[in-house]
Amino acid sequence: MSFLGSGIRHQPWIWQVTVLCFVLGFLLAGSVQTVSGLKRSGTSGGNRIGGIAQQAGAPIETVLKQQKQIEELLKEKTKLENSLALGEGPQKALNDELQKMKLTAGLSEVTGNGIILTLQDSKTGPPSNRQFEAEDYNIHDVTIQRAINELNASGAEAISINGQRLLSRTAIRCVGPTAQVNGVPMTSPYHIKVIGDPETLAGGLTFPGGFVQWLNSYDPEMVKIEKIVKKDLVVPAYSGSTEFRYAKPTAPASQTVKKSPVSQTTDKDTQ
């Protein structure tokens, strides 16, 4: 038995409907392809803002890839600098100075004793009769800033937050639901690696009325301190842009001193 019955078999309209059905199938395939393309990129088909989110997705991957490349290139550069300055003499002196400056600026990976301070949002939240304090049970940019301030006061020599090295130019700020360090968004928990004397660093945080006690008054789970005494704590190098667009070094007394790109970035102490 035919689909549309035998009575209408040889009529011309069936051909026109067929041609349009072909067009319809073609359009349907296009729709299916675009919508499945949207789903693949993580945005739903019904969301009309999806296009913007889709366009934002690719650059993030590119940035992460390029950051890896920068890290590798920086390591390679240090290796080359060291091999250039073999033996004794002015070259070695210059390179030693250069490496010291890079250490100060946070451009080289460092290792040593220290502490790992872990800050995370409270999982329990405030008791039911104190819901108005809910915001105090989350880690904010100011919470991290306060910890960093105490750590610097306690002689921290190198600090990284979730892998982001802190420089003199580093900003720690809330952007929406995430905190950004060096412009890189991150969320709780925040692992803060600090190199310095473990006892002094921990003491700077745990004194009565200090940072740890303040957070403990809300939820003791929010803050954890782990002391590293085997000299195996590694704080990564900074891998972002070190370009200075406005600041120029004032003219040195002796014109024979050549300015190197690194010395431009190290005009003040990092920590």
Place this chain on the structure above:
Amino acid sequence: MSGWLPVVGALSGFIVGMVMFGLFKLPPDLTSSYAPYLSLATLAGLDTVLGGVRSGIEGRFQDDIFVSGFVLNTLLAAALAFLGDKIGVDLFLAAVVALGSRVFLNLSLIRRYYLTKAALNRRKENENVASTTNL
């Protein structure tokens, strides 16, 4: 067998489209910004095809109305979606609702036609059986 032709046409169009958009990526920038327009064009096409089948069944099929209806409905729906994007009102919903309700209306009329026909055939067969048993 010509009754199956629309189905064959739709299937072959779908396959050609899938091959073209999926395998060869033509056009290469078929991105999310076109998704609502394509969906609307698909809906308009569905509406026109069902309308054509319905008018064909009713015996008042006119090819100029059929083709112009498809082209104009598609263009108007896309224009509505475009205008809606520009002025921040989801005007394409108007096209979706209007076309969607027409699709259902046409479908229900086609369904009624075949159900009535099937009922008539059954009654005729019963009468035939009755007449043969009477003999």
